[in-house]
Amino acid sequence: MLDGNKVLFSGMQATGNLTLGNYLGALKNWVELSTQYMCFYSVVDMHSITVRQDPAELRKRARRLMAIYIAAGIDPEKACLYYQSHVTGHAELAWILNCFTYMGELNRMTQFKDKSAKHADNINAGLFTYPVLMAADILLYQADVVPVGIDQKQHLELTRDLAIRFNNIYGDVFTVPEAYIPKVGAKIMSLQDPTKKMSKSDENPNASIYLMDDADTVARKCKRAVTDSEGIIAYREEQPGVSNLLDIYSACVGKTPEEAVKEFEGQGYGALKTAVAESVNAILTPLQTRVAEIEKDKDWLDQRIKENAEKATYYSTKTLRKVQKKVGFPVRPR
Numbered sequence: 255m256l257d258g259n260k261v262l263f264s265g266m267q268a269t270g271n272l273t274l275g276n277y278l279g280a281l282k283n284w285v286e287l288s289t290q291y292m293c294f295y296s297v298v299d300m301h302s303i304t305v306r307q308d309p310a311e312l313r314k315r316a317r318r319l320m321a322i323y324i325a326a327g328i329d330p331e332k333a334c335l336y337y338q339s340h341v342t343g344h345a346e347l348a349w350i351l352n353c354f355t356y357m358g359e360l361n362r363m364t365q366f367k368d369k370s371a372k373h374a375d376n377i378n379a380g381l382f383t384y385p386v387l388m389a390a391d392i393l394l395y396q397a398d399v400v401p402v403g404i405d406q407k408q409h410l411e412l413t414r415d416l417a418i419r420f421n422n423i424y425g426d427v428f429t430v431p432e433a434y435i436p437k438v439g440a441k442i443m444s445l446q447d448p449t450k451k452m453s454k455s456d457e458n459p460n461a462s463i464y465l466m467d468d469a470d471t472v473a474r475k476c477k478r479a480v481t482d483s484e485g486i487i488a489y490r491e492e493q494p495g496v497s498n499l500l501d502i503y504s505a506c507v508g509k510t511p512e513e514a515v516k517e518f519e520g521q522g523y524g525a526l527k528t529a530v531a532e533s534v535n536a537i538l539t540p541l542q543t544r545v546a547e548i549e550k551d552k553d554w555l556d557q558r559i560k561e562n563a564e565k566a567t568y569y570s571t572k573t574l575r576k577v578q579k580k581v582g583f584p585v586r587p588r
């Protein structure tokens with residue numbers, strides 16, 4: 255809660271190309287929820303450097319991500335869209351929260367285990383304490399709700415534990431946030447291996463639909479999507495490929511997977527794949543046009559970035575000063 259308003263916070267990494275999973279699991283819901291909350295959406299570039307990045311590329315992708323947020327329907331004159339690295343409070347609160355987080359808690363994080371297996375030559379301390387920075391992001395703005403895909407649920411639980419732990423020691427300092435995980439689209443799977451999450455970092459480009467893929471590429475990827483030999487369109491665990499296509503379709507058109515199954519009764523996988531591609535393109539084509547328009551208007555975007563960084567700094571500093579006082583840091587002379 256801030257200034258009497260319920261608060262929404264969420265963020266995305268500008269690492270790799272954004273996928274349809276990022277859109278359906280998170281961004282789409284950000285837009286839908288944005289009218290009900292005071293919203294903060296961050297491009298979390300500080301999280302990105304836990305894995306080695308090319309600096310020019312990171313900067314470019316971060317700007318593109320900002321344009322995608324806006325193109326998806328978030329109004330930067332109402333919601334606060336900003337780069338995490340422009341607001342110093344994130345790092346400052348993360349340090350304090352580090353001192354309230356146990357090694358055992360971080361050791362249990364599945365994303366840390368996955369990422370350290372993938373980047374065995376660079377298991378840095380930032381990768382380990384990544385969930386603490388994420389908790390700082392959320393708690394700085396006193397967020398009530400955090401819309402994310404299912405893969406972030408464990409990080410959200412840690413955030414809640416840290417907020418409760420801190421509040422138990424120092425009184426009511428932080429709002430304890432709730433995760434908002436959508437019923438459909440919370441875990442979009444790889445098109446090539448439907449037992450794996452669709453991911454920006456997948457080496458096989460056919461495994462993911464990227465938000466900037468053109469219509470033909472989307473159609474080709476859908477056509478090649480791995481299914482099974484059952485030949486029946488059903489939504490069940492034994493058919494992960496077909497179920498994933500149904501998930502994508504229903505999330506895109508706003509139906510339940512059960513309704514989608516009925517719609518495709520008696521039809522083959524080819525028909526389903528064509529319909530999936532069409533439903534995806536109906537979202538991506540206009541999104542891409544908007545991204546191009548937004549990127550053209552450089553001054554306008556720069557101005558929004560500047561104003562919103564100031565707004566985020568204002569609210570985050572309020573929480574930070576309270577926390578600093580609670581833990582015993584000397585008051586700043588006026």
Ligand code: TYM
Nearest residue numbers: 264265266267275276279280298388402403440441442452
């Ligand atoms: P990131 O950048 O990996 O993903 C951004 C959002 O997309 C969701 N997502 C998916 N949803 C459905 N299916 C998929 N295949 C899929 N892949 C990704 C993620 O759940 C996420 O919501 N640590 C976060 C970023 C972060 C953050 C935060 C999020 C940093 N601080 C504070 C919320 C609040 C991350 O790496 O997300």
